[in-house]
Amino acid sequence: MRETKIAVAGGGSLGLLLAGKLNAAGCPAELWTRTEDQARIIERDGITVIDGAGGADATTVNAAMTAAVKAVPLEKAAAPSGTAVLLAMKQTALTPSFVARLKHMLPEEHAIVAFCNGIGHFDKLQAGLPSAELAAAVTTEAARRSGPAEVAHTGKGQIWLGQAPLFAAIPPTYAKSPDHDRMQYIESRLIQAGFTVSMSNNMTERMLRKLLINAVINPLTALLRIRNGELTSTPERLSLMRQLYDETAGILREYGLKDGSHWDELLHVCARTASNHSSMLQDILAGRKTEIDAINGAVVSLAANLGRQAPWNDKITRMVKSISDG
Ligand SMILES: NC(=O)C1=CN([C@@H]2O[C@H](COP(=O)(O)OP(=O)(O)OC[C@H]3O[C@@H](n4cnc5c(N)ncnc54)[C@H](OP(=O)(O)O)[C@@H]3O)[C@@H](O)[C@H]2O)C=CC1
Ligand SMILES: CC(C)(CO)C(=O)C(=O)O
Numbered sequence: 001m002r003e004t005k006i007a008v009a010g011g012g013s014l015g016l017l018l019a020g021k022l023n024a025a026g027c028p029a030e031l032w033t034r035t036e037d038q039a040r041i042i043e044r045d046g047i048t049v050i051d052g053a054g055g056a057d058a059t060t061v062n063a064a065m066t067a068a069v070k071a072v073p074l075e076k077a078a079a080p081s082g083t084a085v086l087l088a089m090k091q092t093a094l095t096p097s098f099v100a101r102l103k104h105m106l107p108e109e110h111a112i113v114a115f116c117n118g119i120g121h122f123d124k125l126q127a128g129l130p131s132a133e134l135a136a137a138v139t140t141e142a143a144r145r146s147g148p149a150e151v152a153h154t155g156k157g158q159i160w161l162g163q164a165p166l167f168a169a170i171p172p173t174y175a176k177s178p179d180h181d182r183m184q185y186i187e188s189r190l191i192q193a194g195f196t197v198s199m200s201n202n203m204t205e206r207m208l209r210k211l212l213i214n215a216v217i218n219p220l221t222a223l224l225r226i227r228n229g230e231l232t233s234t235p236e237r238l239s240l241m242r243q244l245y246d247e248t249a250g251i252l253r254e255y256g257l258k259d260g261s262h263w264d265e266l267l268h269v270c271a272r273t274a275s276n277h278s279s280m281l282q283d284i285l286a287g288r289k290t291e292i293d294a295i296n297g298a299v300v301s302l303a304a305n306l307g308r309q310a311p312w313n314d315k316i317t318r319m320v321k322s323i324s325d326g
Helices: 013-024 036-045 096-105 121-128 180-192 203-224 228-232 235-253 262-272 279-285 296-305 311-322
Strands: 005-009 029-033 047-051 063-067 071-073 083-087 110-114 133-139 142-147 150-155 159-163 197-199
Touching: 005 013, 013 029, 013 047, 013 063, 013 142, 013 150, 013 180, 029 036, 036 047, 036 071, 083 180, 096 121, 110 121, 110 180, 121 133, 133 180, 133 203, 159 180, 159 203, 180 197, 203 228, 203 235, 203 262, 203 279, 203 296, 203 311, 228 235, 228 262, 235 262, 235 296, 235 311, 296 311
Parallel strands: 005 029, 005 083, 029 071, 047 150, 083 110, 110 133, 159 197
Antiparallel strands: 047 063, 133 159, 142 150
16 A cells, blocks of 8 residues: 555634544544644644534533644644645635645645645645545534634534546546545544444545535525524525525535436435524634635636526525625
8 A cells, every 4th residue: 555644624614523533543644734823732632522522412411532743833844744734724715826835835646635625725735736636525514613622523524536527627627636545544433433334436426425515505594694504584585595505505516516406405414403693603703714615606707618607696686795705
């Protein structure tokens, strides 16, 4: 098997969950933070993961565990040949200068497994990191950072791993395939850490399904400032959801979204994550840039590539941008 060293980039909700659980299970995974301060706190205190927190079920028992984790600010990280980076950062952080910094620090042989919601990130990574083995991870896990070294695991879900699709490129040109042994190694380590993981040979479909869910729940909950479960509570809100859903699903079908009960899946996600603030609402409340460009903005671009319009997605993108920092 090719030598692989796992590193997690981004000490936010998902990054703390991944690094905390991997290290707790005896799988060393260095965490690359943005700040020196956060790395220092984690080196001192380890990462605490509170499992079961935020569960809708009142009988859920919270269990906390703390793991020692090696943490360094990203620009000081040393990445040996064969490093696999679990990228747990928002789309908004993947600027050309950040991708150039990654290229500078990563060895020739490396893999990037991107957990980002939305689409467009693989095009940016592919353009800036031509020798990267690019892999996609789609997850229904839910996590919320509650301190620099503490994360609440607010929903147990699944992780799908596989080759990265490139949606914007027409005709599609595929990124360098992830090394099979390396992906199996990552899968086995994540399973050892307690995650439910499956390899998928159709990440396009997985990502489009997640995109459809995020394109409806995220902007509406952000604009209405409500929890995910409250979205289905009135006929007016359901009607907004339905219009946005119909338009988005119609476009995503042209890119490989299969026919299926996606509307039921959407309602199920609202019920399963009823008490969550969506990530977009959290960004708005914290005054951060949202991932709207990579979600509804991306749907508008996908429609334009087909010579079509997506007026619901276009308007909702403008509305979210008009109440946030971009
Ligand atoms: N949280 C969840 O449950 C889920 C999240 N996702 C997706 O995963 C991705 C990550 O989400 P999440 O963890 O919630 O996001 P967070 O905003 O909680 O975390 C992002 C992290 O990236 C760090 N970061 C930003 N810029 C840099 C940089 N230049 N160098 C190093 N680190 C940097 C931030 O650092 P700092 O805090 O210092 O600013 C922050 O810790 C998103 O695309 C999200 O949509 C998908 C499924 C579930
Ligand atoms: C599934 C959902 C909507 C859960 O909150 C999510 O992925 C998000 O908030 O970004």
